[in-house]
Amino acid sequence: MxxxxxxxxxxxxxxxxxxxxxxxxxxxxxxxxxxxxxxxxxxxxxxxxxxxxxxxxxxxxxxxxxxxxxxxxxxxxxxxxxxxxxxxxxxxxxxxxxxxxxxxxxxxxxxxxxxxxxxxxxxxxxxxxxxxxxxxxxxxxxxxxxxxxxxxxxxxxxxxxxxxxxxxxxxxxxxxxxxxxxxxxxxxxxxxxxxxxxxxxxxxxxxxxxxxxxxxxxxxxxxxxxxxxxxxxxxxxxxxxxxxxxxxxxxxxxxxxxxSCHSTTWDFNAPEIGARNLTNQFTKSGYPLGIMVNANGVRFVDEGEDYRNYTYARFGKAILQQPEGFAFQVWDSKMLGMLRKEEYGDGVVEKIFADTIDELARKLSGIGLMDQAQFVETIQSYNAAVTQHKLENSDWHWDPAVKDGLSTESSNLSLSPPKSHWAESIDKSPFMAVKVCCGITFTxxxxxxxxxxxxxxxxxxxxxxxxxxxxxxxxxxxxxxxxxxxxxxxxxxxxxxxxxxxxxxxxxx
Ligand SMILES: Cc1cc2nc3c(=O)[nH]c(=O)nc-3n(C[C@H](O)[C@H](O)[C@H](O)COP(=O)(O)OP(=O)(O)OC[C@H]3O[C@@H](n4cnc5c(N)ncnc54)[C@H](O)[C@@H]3O)c2cc1C
The missing domain is CATH 3.50.50.60 (FAD/NAD(P)-binding domain)
Structure with a gap:
């Protein structure tokens, strides 16, 4: 033959x-x-x-x-x-x-x-x-x-x-x-x-x-x-x-x-291998619009380091390295309308809503958050850093289509890791979180x-x-x-x- x-x-x-x-x-x-x-x-x-x-x-x-x-x-x-x-x-x-x-x-x-x-x-x-x-x-x-x-x-x-x-x-x-x-x-x-x-x-x-x-x-x-x-x-x-x-x-x-490999932020509840119906919809790439915290309630990456295209392929690994290998993505109501429907629409992912940050922490503790107090503290200090940066740069405008420079770093406040762009406070209810893990794409x-x-x-x-x-x-x-x-x-x-x-x-x- x-x-x-x-x-x-x-x-x-x-x-x-x-x-x-x-x-x-x-x-x-x-x-x-x-x-x-x-x-x-x-x-x-x-x-x-x-x-x-x-x-x-x-x-x-x-x-x-x-x-x-x-x-x-x-x-x-x-x-x-x-x-x-x-x-x-x-x-x-x-x-x-x-x-x-x-x-x-x-x-x-x-x-x-x-x-x-x-x-x-x-x-x-x-x-x-x-x-x-x-x-x-x-x-x-x-x-x-x-x-x-x-x-x-x-x-x-x-x-x-x-x-x-x-x-x-x-x-x-x-x-x-x-x-x-x-x-x-x-x-x-x-x-x-x-x-x-x-x-x-x-x-x-x-x-x-x-x-x-x-x-x-x-x-x-x-x-x-x-x-x-x-x-x-x-x-x-x-x-x-x-x-x-x-x-x-x-x-x-x-x-x-x-x-090393390409790995990204993936729905915690996704199946162990790809699903032919939802395919890429398990990706959860809305983190530049909010923050990510681990099971201890602590941030671990600069969500605004660069455009999503340039960070998403290594954030899966960052999540894998966290305690228990998962994280939560968190936003307030100002951002919810900007999350892509294919990834965050109703029925696509489990969404946790709450009217206060305390309530959100309580609800997340039911699905793996181990330190509610730290979670609340993380959001408070994040908000304080964002507010201080805005005070010092009052003529800067939030713009998701450019690297807008709105960050958590100012003359007297900084975070580790920082959020370098698109840093907006998380203070307007309802609040929303989803649980994510590491999805490997290719080697x-x-x-x-x-x-x-x-x-x-x-x-x-x-x-x-x-x-x-x-x-x-x-x-x-x-x-x-x-x-x-x-x-x-x-x-x-x-x-x-x-x-x-x-x-x-x-x-x-
Ligand atoms: C969810 C997801 C979203 C992605 N989105 C994008 C995107 O939008 N843009 C982008 O550029 N990249 C994206 N990628 C990456 C992209 O899929 C790959 O870069 C690209 O498809 C690789 O193509 P390939 O033909 O090399 O491999 P594949 O498309 O994976 O094909 C390999 C084939 O080889 C077969 N095979 C394996 N072993 C054997 C064997 N021994 N004998 C015979 N056949 C064998 C497999 O069954 C498979 O069908 C994404 C990947 C995933 C998983």
């Missing part, structure tokens, strides 16, 4: 790889996934569909988005996001550890990849509900991230798989990769398990797009450390990291941040690849016939991550990998 290209993983990276292989001339493309058809799309299905790309502002994006009328466009403020901005965000958040050539390759091809996907009927929209606030009658975008997809990850995977069907890509579900075929150092095919037996398939090239190891609690403990067994998995349960061992078996080099360590061809590297150079894309790639993200980069990276390197297989000398066109 022979296929020109075998792709492993039906998520965003694998779908882009298979489509690109076909478009660039591979006649027979096979995509295998170890999941059943109901779990198609890997973590891609669970996403918000946010894509971070380089662009020149509103006019540049209007041709590819489907949700902006000419009248609406007049009321939108959306700054360009340059090549240098994107590179700097990756470098800044990785502590300058990201591989600069890999980052440059992602950034340079990000816009083109989105145009390509739009050409395949992926329904891009401007992300009003997640990335903009209405300020003075205008929609003001913030955080460099502006694109999303109609119906989020569900819409993305539906569109990509429709395109795969049209292109004639064959897909086998319930079919894990278990090994690679190698001849004289070249990968010549794959061994998969199908209908209970192992099947060897010759191929012109194999592309690994099988996700990270976030759904494997043992590997989490091995690489991320003790405690990570308790994290909830935000997406697919099938990303258990098996393909890393398979790649290692043929000499692939590991790189990147194996000790950062992975395979070393060539930034141009996406070929998997060994210590001595590219492994002929083996390519990699998506979460399996290492070296891009360290400790933190600019929101919306995962889908862009998957599309960019998936596309490159597919084209590279099609351009191999042994592929008959």
């Amino acid at each position: 022979y296929y020109d290209c075998i792709v492993v993983g039906s998520g965003n990276a694998g779908s882009c790889a298979a489509l690109s292989a076909k478009e660039n001339g591979c006649q027979k493309v096979l995509l295998v996934d170890k999941c059943s058809p109901e779990w198609v799309g890997g973590n891609g299905y669970f996403t918000a569909g946010a894509f971070r790309i380089v662009h020149n502002g509103l006019e540049d994006l209007l041709p590819i988005v489907q949700n902006v009328s000419p009248e609406q466009a007049k009321h939108i403020d959306l700054d360009p996001y340059s090549h240098a901005n994107f590179i700097e965000d990756i470098m800044r958040l990785s502590g300058r550890r990201s591989d600069p050539t890999l980052a440059a390759s992602l950034v340079e091809s990000s816009r083109d990849a989105v145009d390509w996907l739009a050409g395949h009927q992926v329904p891009f929209i401007l992300s009003f509900h997640r990335q903009a606030y209405e300020v003075g009658g205008r929609q003001k975008f913030w955080g460099g991230l502006v694109l999303s997809i109609e119906d989020g990850g569900k819409g993305l995977i539906a569109a990509e798989h429709e395109a795969l069907k049209k292109a004639g890509v064959e897909i086998w579900f319930d079919c894990p990769l278990v090994n690679l075929l190698v001849q004289d150092g070249t990968v010549t095919g794959a061994v998969v398990r199908k209908d209970g037996s192992e099947l060897s398939i010759e191929s012109g090239g194999v592309i690994l797009a099988a996700g990270g190891f976030e759904a494997n609690s043992k590997l989490r403990v091995t690489h991320l450390g003790m405690g990570w067994e308790k994290a909830k998995v935000r997406g697919t349960p099938f990303n258990t990291g098996d393909c890393f061992a398979i790649a290692e078996g043929v000499g692939a080099k590991f790189t990147g941040d194996w000790a 950062f360590g992975g395979l070393a690849i060539d930034p141009v061809s996406a070929a998997v590297l060994s210590e001595s150079g590219p492994i002929p016939g083996l390519f990699c894309a998506g979460e399996m790639v290492g070296g891009l993200f360290y400790n933190n991550y600019p929101g919306g980069s995962g889908l862009s990276a998957g599309a960019v390197f998936g596309r490159k990998a597919g084209a590279s297989v099609a351009n191999r000398p042994n592929i008959r066109k």
Whole structure:
């Protein structure tokens, strides 16, 4: 049995790889996934569909988005996001550890990849509900991230798989990769398990797009450390990291941040693995509008350190490290209308309301708060610090769409940790809290690849016939991550990998 290209993983990276292989001339493309058809799309299905790309502002994006009328466009403020901005965000958040050539390759091809996907009927929209606030009658975008997809990850995977069907890509579900075929150092095919037996398939090239190891609690403990067994998995349960061992078996080099991952603020009551109906709605990202306290009633992060896009991917870890591994997010009535309905709507999350802070503390003690007095004290001292800052900066205005500088730090009061932006008092009833935990999204360590061809590297150079894309790639993200980069990276390197297989000398066109 022979296929020109075998792709492993039906998520965003694998779908882009298979489509690109076909478009660039591979006649027979096979995509295998170890999941059943109901779990198609890997973590891609669970996403918000946010894509971070380089662009020149509103006019540049209007041709590819489907949700902006000419009248609406007049009321939108959306700054360009340059090549240098994107590179700097990756470098800044990785502590300058990201591989600069890999980052440059992602950034340079990000816009083109989105145009390509739009050409395949992926329904891009401007992300009003997640990335903009209405300020003075205008929609003001913030955080460099502006694109999303109609119906989020569900819409993305539906569109990509429709395109795969049209292109004639064959897909086998319930079919894990278990090994690679190698001849004289070249990968010549794959061994998969199908209908209970192992099947060897010759191929012109194999592309690994099988996700990270976030759904494997043992590997989490091995690489991320003790405690990570308790994290909830935000997406697919099938990303258990098996393909890393398979790649290692043929000499692939590991790189990147194996000790860290993307993890965020997640509904404490969410299931242990992702749920196909609510997907990303278990995310609880409203903390910049309020505060977070732990079981001892103490704050533990700067909720206003930066735009949410730049902090959310490491706040899951911060919560995991708290006593009992959970926290409460708290707001007063001034902010409740600004919380996103998809995350905080009725029926989506358990909301605890109270008319006074004392009453809120009492109610929270029923679901894990261990020190009511400290909780009350934390809010009182937070309010005092906010008030003092306002007194000293009476002409500053609260504005969620910019880093407004409204903080807890003044000449004679400061908090540890501070709240650096969007600090507003919590003093107007009703008050509301929700309980959150750590949801792990994906892991950062992975395979070393060539930034141009996406070929998997060994210590001595590219492994002929083996390519990699998506979460399996290492070296891009360290400790933190600019929101919306995962889908862009998957599309960019998936596309490159597919084209590279099609351009191999042994592929008959
Ligand atoms: C809740 C949530 C929200 C997110 N939101 C966003 C967002 O809005 N924007 C963004 O950029 N990123 C987001 N991400 C991150 C994003 O999902 C990933 O960066 C991206 O989807 C990874 O794509 P991938 O194709 O590499 O992996 P996946 O989409 O996870 O696909 C991997 C596939 O490989 C399969 N597989 C695993 N092992 C094997 C094997 N041995 N054999 C065969 N198949 C195998 C799995 O079953 C799976 O289907 C989010 C993630 C989650 C969980």
